[in-house]
Amino acid sequence: MTTERAENMEGARTAQDDLVQVKDLQMYFPITAGLFRRRVGDIKAVDGISLNIKRGQTLAIVGESGSGKTTLGRAILRLAKPTGGEIWFDGVNILRLSGRQFMPYRQRMQVIFQDPYSSLHPRMTVGSFVGEPLVVHRLAASKVEYRRRVAELFRSVGLDPAMTGRYPHEFSGGQRQRIGIARALAMQPEFIVADEPVSALDVSVQAQILNLLADLQDQFGLTYMVIAHDLSVVRHIASRVVVMYLGKVMEISSAKELFDDPLHPYTQALMSAVPIPDPRVERARQRQILVGDIPSPANPPSGCVFHTRCPIAIDECRGEAPALRETKPGHWTACIRV
Amino acid sequence: MAALLEIRNLRTSFFTDEGEAKAVDNVSYDIQEGEFVALVGESGCGKSVSALSVMRLVPFPPGRIIGGEILLNGRDLLKLSEQEMRGVRGNEIGMVFQEPMTSLNPVFTIGHQIVETIRAHKDIDKQAAWRRAVELLELVGIPQPTDRMADYPHQFSGGMRQRVMIAMALSCEPKLVIADEPTTALDVTIQAQVLELLESVAEQLSTAVLLITHNLGVVARYAHRVNVMYAGKIVEQATADEIYHNPRHPYTLGLLQSVPRMDRVEGSRLSTIEGLPPSLLRLPGGCYFHPRCPFIVERCEREEPPAMLVTDDHTAACWQWNEVDIGDSTVVKSK
Numbered sequence: 037m038t039t040e041r042a043e044n045m046e047g048a049r050t051a052q053d054d055l056v057q058v059k060d061l062q063m064y065f066p067i068t069a070g071l072f073r074r075r076v077g078d079i080k081a082v083d084g085i086s087l088n089i090k091r092g093q094t095l096a097i098v099g100e101s102g103s104g105k106t107t108l109g110r111a112i113l114r115l116a117k118p119t120g121g122e123i124w125f126d127g128v129n130i131l132r133l134s135g136r137q138f139m140p141y142r143q144r145m146q147v148i149f150q151d152p153y154s155s156l157h158p159r160m161t162v163g164s165f166v167g168e169p170l171v172v173h174r175l176a177a178s179k180v181e182y183r184r185r186v187a188e189l190f191r192s193v194g195l196d197p198a199m200t201g202r203y204p205h206e207f208s209g210g211q212r213q214r215i216g217i218a219r220a221l222a223m224q225p226e227f228i229v230a231d232e233p234v235s236a237l238d239v240s241v242q243a244q245i246l247n248l249l250a251d252l253q254d255q256f257g258l259t260y261m262v263i264a265h266d267l268s269v270v271r272h273i274a275s276r277v278v279v280m281y282l283g284k285v286m287e288i289s290s291a292k293e294l295f296d297d298p299l300h301p302y303t304q305a306l307m308s309a310v311p312i313p314d315p316r317v318e319r320a321r322q323r324q325i326l327v328g329d330i331p332s333p334a335n336p337p338s339g340c341v342f343h344t345r346c347p348i349a350i351d352e353c354r355g356e357a358p359a360l361r362e363t364k365p366g367h368w369t370a371c372i373r374v
Numbered sequence: 375m376a377a378l379l380e381i382r383n384l385r386t387s388f389f390t391d392e393g394e395a396k397a398v399d400n401v402s403y404d405i406q407e408g409e410f411v412a413l414v415g416e417s418g419c420g421k422s423v424s425a426l427s428v429m430r431l432v433p434f435p436p437g438r439i440i441g442g443e444i445l446l447n448g449r450d451l452l453k454l455s456e457q458e459m460r461g462v463r464g465n466e467i468g469m470v471f472q473e474p475m476t477s478l479n480p481v482f483t484i485g486h487q488i489v490e491t492i493r494a495h496k497d498i499d500k501q502a503a504w505r506r507a508v509e510l511l512e513l514v515g516i517p518q519p520t521d522r523m524a525d526y527p528h529q530f531s532g533g534m535r536q537r538v539m540i541a542m543a544l545s546c547e548p549k550l551v552i553a554d555e556p557t558t559a560l561d562v563t564i565q566a567q568v569l570e571l572l573e574s575v576a577e578q579l580s581t582a583v584l585l586i587t588h589n590l591g592v593v594a595r596y597a598h599r600v601n602v603m604y605a606g607k608i609v610e611q612a613t614a615d616e617i618y619h620n621p622r623h624p625y626t627l628g629l630l631q632s633v634p635r636m637d638r639v640e641g642s643r644l645s646t647i648e649g650l651p652p653s654l655l656r657l658p659g660g661c662y663f664h665p666r667c668p669f670i671v672e673r674c675e676r677e678e679p680p681a682m683l684v685t686d687d688h689t690a691a692c693w694q695w696n697e698v699d700i701g702d703s704t705v706v707k708s709k
């Protein structure tokens with residue numbers, strides 16, 4: 037299905053085409069001290085990450101808070117300037133582009149946030165919020181065209197176009213997320229970064245939004261990068277998964293392979309911590325619970341950053357950071373014990 | 375045997391400019407000694423207000439407990455004076471809230487706050503309270519407890535702060551701890567640590583736990599009994615196994631079917647519950663769930679269903695409970 041969709045897409049050269057390629061991306065934030073704000077170190081929020089996202093696919097980034105997943109998303113969208121590395125979008129290194137050159141790419145990549153309420157203006161009608169990008173980027177030729185587009189966007193996310201004149205507070209969390217999605221779609225993007233799109237929603241509403249995201253992907257051939265901490269959600273929507281810890285990739289593989297055979301001890305621990313909504317399954321499960329908290333990214337452990345919490349760490353793990361190796365076809369793991 | 379806590383026909387309302395919102399509407403449930411009970415439901419269903427009612431901490435105005443009984447070991451908490459109630463809070467019922475940072479005072483050390491809590495409830499001197507506080511921190515798995523006593527809340531991580539809250543809630547060895555979404559703000563790895571701790575400590579001290587949560591995975595793992603709430607009412611109550619494998623209320627069934635499971639991939643679509651929960655100010659007539667219910671019959675729009683007995687130990691407030699069947703979807707495909 038994914039292949040078909042990609043082939044139908046305008047501009048797709050081959051079905052195997054990567055829409056996004058990230059090469060050795062680094063995003064450091066300086067730690068300063070003293071009167072003159074001398075740089076005394078770096079927080080390596082993203083530390084040498086490489087990944088590809090195929091057209092029409094959903095890549096999920098998982099990891100605990102502080103793993104750098106949100107920073108990675110912001111860097112890929114050029115909302116933050118990376119310290120080093122390359123970001124290729126549809127064959128172009130977007131970090132090399134000037135602001136003006138980047139403008140057309142800005143339209144092609146959009147973002148959905150966890151709680152759109154914080155980005156909604158309380159005194160702006162939701163119709164103008166959704167339609168604003170059309171005005172800014174001059175995508176509607178006339179008022180009639182503008183209204184038609186906004187109504188169409190409302191319908192595409194399952195909202196009644198009659199509601200365009202209402203204000204954000206009149207909507208529930210799920211409806212506000214739909215409004216945020218409609219605005220992202222206004223630009224007719226190819227690529228959407230969704231940062232925790234359902235984590236603020238109730239279970240029954242969460243399922244509605246996940247289904248909507250899947251429908252829109254089919255309908256418009258969208259490529260998603262979903263940042264999520266809920267592995268049950270990730271299993272449901274992702275085609276490929278990147279597991280991050282303290283700014284580094286621990287494991288990358290197809291979602292099916294990752295959930296069937298997690299190899300990295302961190303991935304195993306993350307999965308083990310997620311309770312399954314079935315008491316019988318839970319009683320039969322052996323859980324392995326990680327000790328302690330994720331260390332501060334300002335002062336990461338030496339060697340493998342995970343060794344301080346790793347149940348199978350040995351002395352060598354403290355020495356050198358393990359490289360990402362292809363441990364099975366298409367399945368990459370950064371662990372010397374695998 | 376009488377239950378530790380018996381809640382009978384509890385009604386708590388919020389009186390707003392737009393009318394009365396029945397946040398807790400004729401709710402009854404029991405908690406036995408040492409039992410782990412879950413109160414599960416979505417935002418705004420009244421689960422937190424139900425817990426605050428037990429502690430008599432409903433903010434007044436606009437909220438008020440307007441009826442019912444809350445019997446703790448047979449004594450009706452609603453009939454106690456405020457003075458007597460203060461003795462119940464902490465001593466007999468401990469509470470753990472969602473965001474520990476808002477419950478801890480940022481300008482006092484952790485040690486000071488635990489000592490104060492202990493001394494507010496127990497007539498012991500400072501040294502003894504201090505020793506007890508160190509013991510409690512050790513019990514909840516804080517490394518180097520003696521040193522950490524001198525630290526301030528901001529020097530603790532979210533998970534550690536929640537451990538401190540558990541220590542404080544348990545400081546007087548209450549018979550019951552109410553934990554309101556204690557791990558919602560935490561990472562899944564830390565959530566597992568905190569809940570395993572709560573379970574094991576409660577077991578050691580034979581404390582009963584009332585866990586308020588929206589997380590069906592957490593409920594499945596820890597709860598013995600489950601109460602499902604919707605729009606201020608308990609729509610189903612049973613043992614955890616019954617709730618998950620033989621749900622008889624369409625809302626419970628809908629919840630279970632809409633939650634994605636890590637051990638399963640079933641096609642690309644999740645089943646959903648159509649529509650939204652009703653506003654407590656504009657409740658539909660008859661069964662509150664009827665506008666979203668796939669099992670609806672004519673009677674549901676007119677008559678409110680009482681809690682019907684499915685088995686001796688399982689009730690569902692649904693006229694059609696006999697038609698509700700989870701079928702084969704519970705067949706487990708996990709490894």
